[in-house]
Structures are given as structure tokens and as C-alpha cells.
Amino acid sequence: MDSTRRRLPNDDAAGAGVQGTADNDAERFWEQHYRAPRAWDARVNPLLAETATLLRPGAALDLGCGAGGDAIWLAQRGWHVTAVDISTTAVERVRERARDLGVADQVVTAQHDLASSFPAGQFDLVSAQYFHTPLPLHRSRVLRTATRALRPGGLLLIVDHGSTAPWSWNQDSEIHFPTPTETAAELDLDPAYWSVLRADMPHRRATGPTGETATVTDNVLLVQFIGG
Ligand SMILES: C[S@@+](CC[C@H](N)C(=O)[O-])C[C@H]1O[C@@H](n2cnc3c(N)ncnc32)[C@H](O)[C@@H]1O
Numbered sequence: 001m002d003s004t005r006r007r008l009p010n011d012d013a014a015g016a017g018v019q020g021t022a023d024n025d026a027e028r029f030w031e032q033h034y035r036a037p038r039a040w041d042a043r044v045n046p047l048l049a050e051t052a053t054l055l056r057p058g059a060a061l062d063l064g065c066g067a068g069g070d071a072i073w074l075a076q077r078g079w080h081v082t083a084v085d086i087s088t089t090a091v092e093r094v095r096e097r098a099r100d101l102g103v104a105d106q107v108v109t110a111q112h113d114l115a116s117s118f119p120a121g122q123f124d125l126v127s128a129q130y131f132h133t134p135l136p137l138h139r140s141r142v143l144r145t146a147t148r149a150l151r152p153g154g155l156l157l158i159v160d161h162g163s164t165a166p167w168s169w170n171q172d173s174e175i176h177f178p179t180p181t182e183t184a185a186e187l188d189l190d191p192a193y194w195s196v197l198r199a200d201m202p203h204r205r206a207t208g209p210t211g212e213t214a215t216v217t218d219n220v221l222l223v224q225f226i227g228g
Contacts, residue, residue, distance in 0.1 A: 026135040027113060030087040033169070034066075041209050042097065044073035045129045047159045047202075047220055052077070058124030061149060063114060063142070064131040068094030068107075074125075075103035082119050084112040114142045122151045128158045132177070134170065140186035147187060147194075152227030155197070158183055162201050162217030167208035180221040189223060198222035 048070045052060075057078035062071045064085055071083035071094055085091050091109040098107035110119055115137055126146045131139065146156055161177045164170065178186070180199035189196075199221050206216045 026115070026133065026137070027086055029135055030085070030133070031089055034087045034089040034093070038209075040067045040093070042067040042069040042072065044069045045159060046204060047218055048127055048129055048157065049073065051155070051157050051222060052079070052125065052127075055125065055155070059121065059151075060125040060127065061119060061121070061123045061146070063126065063128040063146060064133075065094055065109075066090055068097055068109075070127060070129055071107055071109075072097060072101060072103060075106040076101070078106075079125070080106050080108075082108045082110065082121060082123070084110050084114070084119050086111065086113045114145075118142070118145050118149070121149065122154075123149055124151055124154045126150060126154070126156045128156075130159065130161055132161065132170075134172070140183075143183070144187060147189065147223075147225065150225040152225060154225050156221075156223050156225070158221045160219040162219040165206055165208060165216050166214050167210070167212060177219060180219050183219070183221050184223070187223070190228075193226050193228040195224045195226055196221070197224055 052074060058080070060074050060079045060081045062081060062083045065071050065083035066085060067090065068083055071081045074081045075098060083091065083094050088111045091111050094107065095104070095109045098104045098109070112119060126149060128143060128146065143158065150156060160183065164175065180201065184196060184199055201217055201219050203215050203217050205213055207213050
């Protein structure tokens with residue numbers, strides 16, 4: 001293990017389910033997803049932009065960075081970004097794009113299966129945008145680890161789908177997206193050290209990769225580590 005990653009303990013039943021073949025399954029699934037010939041949507045996510053625009057740039061961590069729209073956008077606004085994803089193809093493309101756009105000095109990319117390792121460092125902003133997967137993942141454990149990677153005053157922004165866009169690759173009608181209240185409960189934050197700045201489910205008009213539009217719902221949770 002190199003010094004840029006922390007190993008996470010596998011301390012629960014759901015975590016145990018992602019060891020062994022499931023780990024490989026997750027990597028395989030997301031590698032296939034990012035290698036498939038489809039239009040890469042590398043636009044910044046609106047809720048991330050809305051939130052970060054109000055902040056002084058610092059160190060940011062993008063969990064499940066995907067095509068890297070958020071990481072690049074943040075870097076272009078002066079942030080130093082660590083962008084991680086389980087897919088090697090995704091992180092390599094983000095690295096290439098950062099280089100092509102002249103922000104390579106501000107973007108560190110790394111492949112992590114966040115079920116078992118987490119990037120080292122302390123951050124002013126940790127962002128998890130649509131950090132959803134159809135594979136087994138103890139997501140709340142990853143997000144709790146993210147809370148420990150924040151500097152005092154730092155923000156954790158979790159934006160989940162609240163509805164499925166018609167152009168989404170995942171049209172599973174059984175899917176349950178966690179509400180902000182459910183996610184906050186899973187984080188189990190001590191109110192002496194944490195403030196909930198936002199927990200809501202706004203609607204917005206979204207545009208798909210080929211220009212179609214639809215109203216979608218986002219589940220937004222923004223918390224701040226006061227310190228302690
Ligand atoms: C729904 S996509 C969202 C991507 C990006 N944040 C966005 O907003 O477009 C979920 C992302 O999480 C990543 N991911 C899924 N499971 C992961 C894991 N165990 N460790 C790290 N990344 C993971 C996927 O590769 C994918 O890029």
C-alpha cells in the first residue's frame with residue numbers, strides 16, 4: 001500500500017460482501033461502463049457548482065469522480081483536487097483532460113475502490129456526486145470515512161439522485177435513492193461538532209447528453225465540520 005491511500009477496515013457484514021469477487025465485479029462493471037463507446041458527460045454537476053462558487057478555493061476531494069466534470073471545474077477555479085474512482089479508465093481520462101486543459105498541476109487522480117481504500121489527506125471540501133452503484137457497497141461507511149478527512153470548517157456535499165432521468169443508463173424501477181434525512185442518519189454526526197447546512201430535495205430542469213430535457217430531483221445533504 002502506498003502512502004497516498006488508507007486501508008479501510010472491513011468491519012461489517014455489508015463490507016464483507018464487497019470483498020473477494022465482488023470487489024472485482026465492481027471494478028469490472030465500472031471499467032466496462034467507462035470503456036463503452038458513449039458520449040462522456042464531463043459537465044460540472046449543478047449542485048456542486050452552486051455550492052463551490054460560494055467558497056474560497058482550497059483542497060477538494062471528489063469521490064467517484066467519473067468523467068471528471070466536477071474535478072476539472074474546481075481546478076479551473078483554483079481548487080487543488082484529488083479525484084478518485086474505481087475505474088482506471090475514468091481516472092486516466094480525467095488526468096488526460098486535466099493536462100489538455102492546463103490544470104494538471106491542480107488535479108491528482110487515483111484509482112481507489114473506496115470499499116477498501118481511501119485517499120490520504122485533509123480537505124476543505126469533499127464531494128460525492130451521484131455516488132451510486134448497482135454493486136454491493138457499504139456506502140455509508142465510505143461517507144463516514146469522508147467526514148474524517150475534513151479540516152475544521154470543511155464541507156461534505158452529498159448529492160444523490162432523487163429521481164431517474166429518462167436518459168440515465170440505469171432505469172431500474174426498484175431502485176431506492178437515499179433521502180437526505182436517511183443519509184444524515186447514516187452519518188450519525190455529533191451535533192456538537194457538525195452543522196447541517198442543507199438537507200433538501202430540489203427539482204431542476206436537466207439536459208441529457210443528446211439535448212433532451214426533463215425535470216429531475218436531487219437529494220442534497222451539505223454538512224460542515226465545525227471542529228473538535
Ligand atoms: C453514478 S456515477 C457518478 C459519477 C460522477 N460523480 C458524476 O456525477 O457524473 C458513480 C461513480 O462512482 C464510481 N464508483 C462506484 N463504486 C465505486 C467504488 N467502490 N469506489 C470508487 N468509485 C466507485 C463509479 O465508477 C462512477 O464513476
